[in-house]
Amino acid sequence: MIKIFKAYNPVNVLWLAVLLFVLRIGYTVHVPDKLEFTFVESFARLLIPIAYEYVFTPALNMMLAGILVLAQAVLLNYLVNHFNLLSKPSFLPALMYVTLTALFTPFMVLSAPLICNFLVIWMLFKLFSFYKSEDAKSTAYDLGMIVAVGSLIYFPFIFLFLAIWIALLIFKPFNWREWISCILGYITVFFFLAVLYYLNGRLGRFYDIWAPLGSKFPNSIHIRYLDYLVLIPVIIIIGLYFVKLQQNFLKSYVHVRKSFQLLFVMFLITGLSFYIKSVFNINHFLLCAVPAAVFCSYYFINATTKWFYESLYLLLLISIIYLQFNTF
Template sequence: MISIFKVFNPLNVLWLAILIFVLRIGYVAEAPDKLQFIFVEPFARLLIPASYEYAFSPVANVFLAGVIVLGQALLLNYLVNYYNLLGRSTFLPALMYVTLTALFTPFMTLSAPLICNFLVIWMLFKLFSFYKSDDAKSTAYDLGMIVAAGSIIYLPYIYLFLSIWIALIIFKPVNWREWISGILGYATVFFFFAVFYYLNNKLGSFYHIWAPLGTKFPNSINIKYYNYLVLVPVLLILVLYFFKLQQNYYKSYVQVRKSFQLLFAIFLIGAGSFYVKTQFNINHFLLCAVPAAVFFSYYFITANVKWMYESLYLLLLISIIYFQFNTF
């Protein structure tokens, strides 16, 4: 399958749709009677007064999530090819994204982190543009507004604001006006949000929006480790990716090297911000799927031993499907 997606062929969109169906059919068969979908944070519920949490049946919920994943996969694929991060045009980023968004059953349903991945991809388009821009103030302002919008949908997204400053450090000389522009963009959205609170006589509780950011990082998390054995092939591919990147790092263009540094920073920020939500939800780590898909693609595009990389991807697929039916 990897060999098919290494080639940039529009017919691969059909194969992606088939793969999305195959990876989710097992979950649909075992899905609960109701699936909750929360689109915005509780503090933004005033914006959507109607009840929508159970508006979709389980089948419709998973179907719509699959359509969203396909759209995001194609956008990510366009992003990677546009900035030539892999050295040639390919459909591997789309394949890897579709695969990673099926790792766990909570990944397969509609959720706020899944919606936020549109914003992650949108941010990457703008962040990568820093490299060739003479003046990034307007772009940084736009990015601040995107982060603010993401925070309304899913509060831990606020930490991706750090990616704006990290990108400015990586791609450009220090310019304090560009750093401030991101803050102004974020403040603009929440200024209008404060006005909305004021008009609804809720201004006194406005500052409570950011209270969860004071949550202490947990000392331990109670999880069933057997449910996460599917991560074994994932970790193996990540190790192989870092090995391949180390081999080819200085052979790549400067922009490509800097882009991978930024992607790694976004991966760490996404992974580390899970503790903001009082209840641990594995679907938070969908925020890591975009950079991880690029990492996986880099390994598979540079791997030379066909039987090895094809077997490794097949192992990952089998693990995903197996753990859909076995939760121990």
């Protein structure tokens, strides 16, 4: 399987579609009668004043989610190849993204984090372009607006604002105008939301939007550990990625090194930002799938022992499918 996707062959898009269907076939057996889809946060419902949560049947919901995942996989693959992050073109980023977005059943349906992954990929295109841009003020402004739109859809997305400033530190010398530009971009979107609140006589409640930012990071999370056994192969792959990255780090181009530093920062930010949601939901970690897919791809593109890396990926596939049918 890995050998097929190491080649940059457009036919692999068809194999991706087949794999996407296979990885989700187990969930169709246990799919609920109703699947809720919340497109925006409650404070942004004024933007969409209609009931839409249950407008899609479970089958249509899963089909649309699969289409979005496939589109995101192709976009991510283009991003990685465009910036030459893996040193040679392949379809491994798309393969790993399709695989990682099937780790848990909540990943397989329409959700706000899934929608936001389009914004994550869009942000990465702009963030990686900082390296060669002389004046990044307009790009920083656009990024601020992207984060604001993402916050309307899924509020923890607000923490990716930090990724803009960290990217400016990594890729460019300090310029306070660029740092201010992204703030102005963010304010622009929420200014129009404030106007909408004012016109509806709810301006006093506008300030409640930011209340979750004061939430304390939880000391513990109540989860069923058996449900997360599927993460064992992923942890092994990412661990091997760090080994390979350390071996090749100084051999890589400066832009590639800086890009992987930024991806790691975004992985941490997206992973740790779950706590401001009052109810813990595993689908939050879909936001981690984009950088994680690049990490896994880096390992597989540099792995040399075929029987080992093919077996490791096969173990991951079997784990995903098996745990869909066995919920313990």
